[in-house]
Amino acid sequence: MKRKGLIILFWVSLGTSLFFFLFFTKEKNFHNFLITLMISSMYSFILGFGNAFINDFLNKRFPWSETTGIRTVLSVVSIIIGNFILVYFCNYMNYVQIQKVATTESFFSKEYATTNWFMINIALLISAFLHAKGFMEELKKTSRKEVVEQKLIAKSANAQFESLKNQLDPHFLFNSLNVLSSLIDENPNQAQKFTASMSKIYRYVLEQKDKELVTVEDEIEFAKTYCELLKTRFEDSVDFIFDVKNEDYRRYVVPLSLQLLLENCIKHNFATSSKPLIIKIFSDNDTLCIENNLQAREQMKESAGIGLANIVQRYALLTRKNVFIEKSEDYFKVKVPILSSKPSTVNVKETDENESYEKAKKRVKELKSFYGNLISYCTIIPFLIIINLIYSPKNLWFYFPMLGWGIGVASHAFQVFGVGEAWKEKKIREIMDKQKNRDNGNLR
Structure with missing residues (x-):
């Protein structure tokens, strides 16, 4: 038992001894007061330590937050049996050993049955209150812990989402400069056109990269412009086919997802005039599909894996719908979910926090009324x-x-x-x- 509990038991002993000494003791002298204080202390500390032991034992084996139903039953059974034994022990010590007003035979007879029953009921009421108080404290600890955990999860999710979005800017710039570097040697005139077009596309990247979702229409328009850049470099070696349903244009996808997937197609496959790389972009059952004929090139160095991993992680933070990858001997396909609504991680969190606060407020009001x-x-x-x-x-x-x-x-x-x-x-x-x-x- 903690120091606070010992202090409470001391004041309870002093209070009850003063009450019985002033109202139920005929001869008011210091000797009788000490006897009354000793008897009150015996009841307070034996019952207090006994119930504290039961409560602590149950808290370790059957915590309120994990096994509420079992704990409730065990608490009721244990406090009834425990207080029955403790009260009989205290009464026996009081009437038979200390005051010597009863013998062992008379104490266990009907003569003291009412007294014992009365004391057991008082002990049970106090014990029930203490166990209820323990439950309330455990509930508060659990609630505070859950609130802290949810805040940490929310902060972690926001930080992760921002980190993923911040990958897009340098990633696009790095890959575009690589393409430009290749064009300068191969075709300077095309390199100039590429530079002009790249500035327009990079403006879109800067505008959209901080958004959680964009319309399919905006993403397709951007992808077509980006494909023109790729055609500038690869000419007849790469061909693009767009077949997206009109009804899907007003729905939503993760920004720059097509650009990252198109980069993956070019990066991991070889393309020649005799064996062109054919990339199809089409919609199918609430997904936007990017498919290419498989012409895998040997990787000189291990890929950083930013593109596809970035898309998968950003979708995981926004929706339960998964990004699917299909691979066979002939083709490689990635399916990204098309979302009908535009969720916002911040708004969702704020709504959840408000709902949680209102529920917590209602719960506290109910508990306050009961206690x-x-x-x-x-x-x-x-x-x-x-x-x-x-x-x-x-x-x-x-x-x-x-x-x-x-x-x-x-x-x-x-x-x-x-x-x-x-x-x-x-x-x-x-x-x-x-x-x-x-x-x-x-x-x-």
Whole structure:
């Protein structure tokens, strides 16, 4: 037990000893006060340490955040059995060993049954409150941990997305300069035309590279212009065929995806007038396909893999739809998803954060209401029991408010922790998680 818990037990012992000394002790002297303080301390520390041990043991073996249902059952069973044993032990030490007002036989007879039963109920109420408090603290820790993890994931995703986009600018420039360098030696006049056209294309690269998605129409227009540049260099060695459905033009793809894939085709295949490289760009079942006849050239050095890997990773950060790659002896094909809507990672995160905040706010309100009800029950019912036993011990009327209110508290607990809206949300979340795991398994 922590130092804070020991201090609380000390003040509880002092408070209860003063209460019993002032209202239930006939001879008010220092000796009787010490005896009262000793008895109160015995109850407080034995019950406190016993319940703390049970709670700590269950926290290690069955954490609230991981096994809520099992933990609830085990907590109820353990506090009933544990407090039954602890209260009987404390009462035995008090009445038989310290005050010596009862023998062992009379203590375990019906004579002290009411006293033991009363003390067990008080201990159970206090223990239930302490376990509920422990659950609340565990819930807060888990919630804070989840919030921190989600923020880290969001920051990591944003940083990764920015890093991927920043690859596009130098990558395009490097490859274009390589083409220009080759043209200067092969055909200076074509190199001049290439330089003029490259400036127009590079402007598009600068405008679009920071966007998450662009329309298929814009990407196709850019790809056609880029293909004209490639034709400037390779002439009849490369041929391009565009066959994209008109209805797909207003949909979205990752910017510069076609340019990167066209570069891959040129980079990994040889092209001659006798064996031209034929590249087809067409749409098929919500995908934009780039296909070329396979004429693989020997790689002098290992490829950096920026182009295709960049597209795959950017799509992974925006959608669950995968980029598909098909390869045979005759052709190589890449299929990139065409998206109907234009998602925004920032807006999605902000919406999720707002929804999470509202749900958390609602949850805290529900928990606050329940624990307020529980605290009131644990405070008022023992007071009513004490009044009943003092002024009318033969007429035990405290059963009615204790049972009636207790049923209300139990019902409230089921609404907050077990059934009702919270239970529905929990089940919906479980089903969604299972579906998500199933979908991820199918994608792999």
